[in-house]
Amino acid sequence: MRTVTEEPIRVRYGETDMMGHAYYANYLFWLEQARGAWCRDRGFTYLSLEEHGFKLPVTEVWIKYRGEIKYDDLVIVRISLEETRRAAVKFRYEIVQSVTGQVVTEATTWHVLVSSAMKAVSIPPEVRGWLERDPDAFETVV
Amino acid sequence: MRTVTEEPIRVRYGETDMMGHAYYANYLFWLEQARGAWCRDRGFTYLSLEEHGFKLPVTEVWIKYRGEIKYDDLVIVRISLEETRRAAVKFRYEIVQSVTGQVVTEATTWHVLVSSAMKAVSIPPEVRGWLERDPDAFETVV
Amino acid sequence: MRTVTEEPIRVRYGETDMMGHAYYANYLFWLEQARGAWCRDRGFTYLSLEEHGFKLPVTEVWIKYRGEIKYDDLVIVRISLEETRRAAVKFRYEIVQSVTGQVVTEATTWHVLVSSAMKAVSIPPEVRGWLERDPDAFETVV
């Protein structure tokens, strides 16, 4: 089963800083966009998860910046679900500079599933089923 | 009655872009911070306005960038309430480069008062009273 | 000659605020992305303009927020070059909510052409030629 989803992102001018590269905080917006794409690739949207009464806030981030990313670069964020616990999930990411093919960033994020009241809850079978979907068996949500 | 509130803001590295100046969108975060300071100067907070069931979303912005603002610059945002209508208010801003004293930006923003359901409402006397306060007669909220 | 370029943008979670809509400053990032797409549609990139020694900083923005834009909305930014002066250009934008087809935002931006030293310069024939290109006569830069 394919586990990786790839999300292309064009770097915005406003995402750079005076050093001439993408500012380090802005990569985290790209990771979020990749998580959205990961859901779509499995036939649901993160928004629909919230509409079902769940949220998946980030509880921890590790990110290693290995190379430079500049304005107008087309980067590919490769995302996979690395670990699932009772109430938490961990995603892994690689950001690839599309021209060179070089992995310029690695990252992981931990998330906890919470109810609308922002209380951590065990991942229910319904949601677990979404997370375990074979992306090639579902139509990507456009 | 004093009408202007001044809010000092130190420009962040992440607010610059590869041109070496503050990115044009980030000025709008500073205008928002200045609106918050304007409320505090009059003895209430924008948050308390929301807690009373009102919001004041932005409906229109005009902004003129006259000079450069760079990383680590200390800018002063001068804000005043320029106009009050039945359900809307307009703020005016000048952004001053503190070292040169030069007005490097001018802006105005229009806002509409909405209820929790995001419907425009006439500004009630209670809120109008807050907006018309003499800042020197109220203790700044810290 | 076709004058409008359309750029689709999916709204990020981090672009919303606690009011539940896209935060007003973040629209300006979308306008910038649309300007990049406008260039690509005419067979060049904004980056190549900078590589030729020119920059096109924003000198003025007017933006009118007519309707709500939310997380995961797919918006289409329609951009056209409205006016060209000796050293300045003006773009016009409409942001369309793709599901409803409604124009939820209108905006204009003024830009001045500057040299690497950030001095305003008359738009040279080479650059003027790029700006006046028929988009359908050039291959979009991918």
Next chain:
Amino acid sequence: MRTVTEEPIRVRYGETDMMGHAYYANYLFWLEQARGAWCRDRGFTYLSLEEHGFKLPVTEVWIKYRGEIKYDDLVIVRISLEETRRAAVKFRYEIVQSVTGQVVTEATTWHVLVSSAMKAVSIPPEVRGWLERDPDAFETVV
């Protein structure tokens, strides 16, 4: 010798997201602001470091979000230099919710010292001297 510098930051509306809390990427802007304050507390500015031909880009971030941070919260970022290597430094951070006194976030960032050409360089004695300063022996840069 005191090692910790504290930087107060008021959370902006535009730093929140539709979940009602500060968006996870925006914390990294606060860490940067705290690094700037750490320098000022030791009598120099990060900008002066760049003016001397050095930059200190971030190469790695770890951040653990332990509690919620909301709009208008006054948070205190406690920053200290935890480790110095030949060409790299590591900062440690705690973000404290000022009302509750609770540490709501922990983080570390690694940085490498680079020359203007973005090549890693051994930290020269001059820069090392700045990093090892006793903050109470120098006047804070305002």
